[in-house]
Amino acid sequence: MGSEANSGPESAPRASENVLAQARRVRMLILDVDGVLTDASLLYGRDGEELKAFHARDGSALKALAEAGVGIAIISGRTAAAVERRADELGVRHVHLGCADKAAALTELVTNTGIGAERMAHVGDDCPDLPLFARVGMAVAVADAHPLVRERANYVTALPGGRGAVREVCDLLLFAQGRWPRAR
Numbered sequence: 001m002g003s004e005a006n007s008g009p010e011s012a013p014r015a016s017e018n019v020l021a022q023a024r025r026v027r028m029l030i031l032d033v034d035g036v037l038t039d040a041s042l043l044y045g046r047d048g049e050e051l052k053a054f055h056a057r058d059g060s061a062l063k064a065l066a067e068a069g070v071g072i073a074i075i076s077g078r079t080a081a082a083v084e085r086r087a088d089e090l091g092v093r094h095v096h097l098g099c100a101d102k103a104a105a106l107t108e109l110v111t112n113t114g115i116g117a118e119r120m121a122h123v124g125d126d127c128p129d130l131p132l133f134a135r136v137g138m139a140v141a142v143a144d145a146h147p148l149v150r151e152r153a154n155y156v157t158a159l160p161g162g163r164g165a166v167r168e169v170c171d172l173l174l175f176a177q178g179r180w181p182r183a184r
């Protein structure tokens with residue numbers, strides 16, 4: 001990953017200068033759900049509804065990132081009421097669910113926000129995320145992503161999906177943009 005260029009306390013996020021330069025330009029963070037905001041488990045309730053386990057520390061970091069002026073979007077291949085509820089809790093306004101073609105959702109997001117894909121980062125774990133990796137300015141794979149996805153990422157998190165990977169990405173973006181550590 002190149003030189004670990006940033007200084008600061010030991011707890012500060014670490015990344016190469018290239019990755020920090022990419023992170024500095026990000027104005028929109030796009031998240032996959034299964035395997036990124038969750039550990040990829042698909043749990044079904046009594047009536048067949050999908051249940052999801054989200055990570056509380058991901059949520060607090062996403063709120064801080066939004067306060068820093070970075071938009072948050074969700075692009076998922078599946079549809080679940082639990083995701084809509086979590087997005088609502090986190091104030092995520094750009095929610096694209098049931099996307100057979102994630103690239104089409106990205107095009108829609110660019111149109112709706114006026115933010116170019118090169119100023120967006122995407123966090124993914126599996127092959128449907130690769131078309132987004134090819135277009136965004138910063139491609140991030142979670143630690144336990146499919147090997148092809150890790151190979152094509154600009155940055156691979158140390159933590160796995162659903163276990164703080166999103167928190168790690170938020171901290172890195174905040175750090176690169178001079179807003180880390182946060183006051184709370």
Ligand SMILES: [Mg+2]
Pocket residue numbers: 032033034035036124125126
């Ligand atoms: Mg996924």
